[in-house]
Amino acid sequence: xxxxxxxxxxxxxxxxxxxxxxxxxxxxxxxxxxxxxxxxxxxxxxxxxxxxxxxxxxxxxxxxxxxxxxxxxxxxxxxxxxxxxxxxxxxxxxxxxxxxxxxxxxxxxxxxxxxxxxxxxxxxxxxxxxxxxxxxxxxxxxxxxxxxxxxxxxxxxxxxxxxxxxxxxxxxxxxxxxxxxxxxxxxxxxxxxxxxxxxxxxxxxxxxxxxxxxxxxxxxxxxxxxxxxxxxxxxxxxxxxxxxxxxxxxxxxxxxxxxxxxxxxxxxxxxxxxxxxxxxxxxxxxxxxxxxxxxxxxxxxxxxxxxxxxxxxxxxxxxxxxxxxxxxxxxxxxxxxxxxxxxxxxxxxxxxx
Ligand SMILES: [Fe+2]
Numbered sequence: 116x117x118x119x120x121x122x123x124x125x126x127x128x129x130x131x132x133x134x135x136x137x138x139x140x141x142x143x144x145x146x147x148x149x150x151x152x153x154x155x156x157x158x159x160x161x162x163x164x165x166x167x168x169x170x171x172x173x174x175x176x177x178x179x180x181x182x183x184x185x186x187x188x189x190x191x192x193x194x195x196x197x198x199x200x201x202x203x204x205x206x207x208x209x210x211x212x213x214x215x216x217x218x219x220x221x222x223x224x225x226x227x228x229x230x231x232x233x234x235x236x237x238x239x240x241x242x243x244x245x246x247x248x249x250x251x252x253x254x255x256x257x258x259x260x261x262x263x264x265x266x267x268x269x270x271x272x273x274x275x276x277x278x279x280x281x282x283x284x285x286x287x288x289x290x291x292x293x294x295x296x297x298x299x300x301x302x303x304x305x306x307x308x309x310x311x312x313x314x315x316x317x318x319x320x321x322x323x324x325x326x327x328x329x330x331x332x333x334x335x336x337x338x339x340x341x342x343x344x345x346x347x348x349x350x351x352x353x354x355x356x357x358x359x360x361x362x363x364x365x366x367x368x369x370x371x372x373x374x375x376x377x378x379x380x381x382x383x384x385x386x387x388x389x390x391x392x393x394x395x396x397x398x399x400x401x402x403x404x405x406x407x408x409x410x411x412x413x414x415x416x417x418x419x420x421x422x423x424x425x426x427x428x429x430x431x432x433x434x435x436x437x438x439x440x441x442x443x444x445x446x447x448x449x450x451x452x453x454x455x456x457x458x459x460x461x462x463x464x465x466x467x468x
Contacts (some may be wrong), residue, residue, distance in 0.1 A: 131378040138351035161410040164447040173199040186443030191435035192266035209248040213264035222258030231289030267358030285339040289332035291325035340367040349373025384432040395424030399456025415452035
């Protein structure tokens with residue numbers, strides 16, 4: 116439940132920051148005596164919401180033919196989906212519209228791709244770029260993954276070549292393994308919700324040798340992405356991954372030193388934050404697999420990040436406004452934007468507000 120006392124203690128003289136271009140553009144600051152994030156009620160598509168990925172009914176838990184269920188989408192083609200795949204894929208898929216970033220909440224899985232194999236476990240990001248064919252060919256444990264489809268080429272974009280990510284040590288690439296041509300195989304070309312099925316006499320993933328070029332399929336664990344910290348009062352987060360024109364940006368939002376963020380109005384980006392694991396709570400968010408969403412233009416504060424017990428989280432910023440899908444809305448709840456807990460009912464709001 117929301118700890119309202121944590122915000123009530125900061126209702127006087129709160130700084131509010133309006134910012135352009137995420138955290139890198141023009142900004143202005145105003146001090147308000149009232150606590151600006153508090154709202155009595157909100158209705159409509161851009162109300163802030165939260166959900167837990169474990170609460171979704173996802174058909175791929177029992178149907179190997181099923182695809183992940185989208186919980187949020189934007190007109191740019193960006194989508195956020197959830198998978199609980201319970202068995203290997205009986206087909207090969209090639210997403211021709213998006214780079215796919217898979218994040219493993221729990222369980223283990225093996226991706227066999229057109230350029231090699233990646234084994235992934237909890238906390239791993241796995242990037243499969245557009246038109247790289249793949250098959251999830253092994254799953255163990257009670258698998259839960261979040262899949263972000265990015266409408267552009269994802270590339271690392273860190274403030275320095277080292278520090279935030281140790282690329283040589285912590286980014287691993289698909290390992291090649293020669294395979295026989297195999298037998299008849301279905302390949303699904305995926306374009307959003309459109310599926311075109313090809314049947315080939317051989318497995319399109321089969322190959323005899325990796326000859327050269329770059330290796331586009333990689334893996335990186337969230338615990339190996341260091342959030343930027345600042346001495347003194349703290350400062351904004353920094354992204355580590357994104358697409359051209361900063362249309363989509365990924366940040367580590369794990370525990371870090373520094374003061375609590377200022378109250379914020381993000382002019383250009385929606386902020387979707389995914390809480391992976393504790394042991395510490397991030398404000399009112401403590402259940403692994405909780406996804407919070409604050410659309411651009413919604414006044415928010417956000418919990419303190421300087422949590423001694425530590426926690427791991429990441430943020431997706433998207434310039435194009437997201438919408439929760441009907442499946443997402445079915446399990447989402449309205450969220451207050453102080454500590455990111457469930458929004459209290461209007462009758463619980465003090466009469467003075
Ligand atoms: Fe913000």
